[in-house]
Amino acid sequence: MTRKKFVTKPQSVVSTSWDDGAPLDCELSRLLNKHKVQATFYVPWKPDNYDRIDDNELKKLARHFEIGAHTLTHPDLTAVPLREAKREILGGKNELSALLNQEVEVFCYPRGKYTREIVSLVKESGFIGARTIECFRVLRPVDFYRLWATVPANPYSFWKAIGSIARSSFFANLAGISMVVKNVRKSWIDLATAYFDYVRKNGGIFHLFGHSWEIERFGLWDELDEVLAYIAAHDNVMYLTNGELIRTLKAN
Ligand SMILES: [Zn+2]
DSSP: OOOOOOOOOOOEEEEEEEESOOTTHHHHHHHHHHHTOOOEEEEOSSOSSSOOOOHHHHHHHHHHSEEEEOOSSOOOGGGSOHHHHHHHHHHHHHHHHHHHTSOOOEEEOGGGOOOHHHHHHHHHTTOSEEEOSOOSOOSOOSOGGGBOOSEESSOOOHHHHHHHHHHSOGGGGHHHHHHHHHTTTSOHHHHHHHHHHHHHHHOEEEEEEEOHHHHHHTTOHHHHHHHHHHHSSOTTEEEEOHHHHHHHHHHO
16 A cells, blocks of 8 residues: 655745835735735824825725834834834824724834834834844744845845845845845846745745835836736745734744
């Protein structure tokens, strides 16, 4: 009798997140809906220097996607007193939760700036995790309050990528280094699809992140459409919001 061989393939996950709550998030949500790719939108309550998506559009967005907090006014949290940072972090959560009539569970550090004290404030405020702007990783995060990403949806700079990798633990990110080196001189699409192929084959988390205003500024709508088409609708790939990703990882 031949014994059945069980091969458990490592799980592959796709998550995307989009920061700043610009009005163009509506456009972005249409594209994500078209490809059925899940996302978390990190929205500041009243950003200081631009108009965010209006409340009604934000409520519509929340029907299909997760909304995460991004402070009240989008300050550099490391540049304000801790008491002010706490007001910004908790205030953003409370205002959004009240507007959407649901608990806002995830947070994103404005401009990717945080310290150990800021991380503690985020934990104390009741969030289940927080995203940074560290990227070029596909491994399970070591800390849910320092959630990293894989590829930023913007024109790809080799040296920026190497800089981002160098700031992290070099040896923990050998896959990231070889991926960036192999794709030197190619576009962000090549890097994104190469990372996705890697995750599909080996398991891991492919986390695309960006800003709708940046997609517009650099004229990347068609390219984003192409990347989403590439990563969407695969069997055996889980498509999760950032919050779902954190809950799934915590349960495993
Ligand atoms: Zn931001």
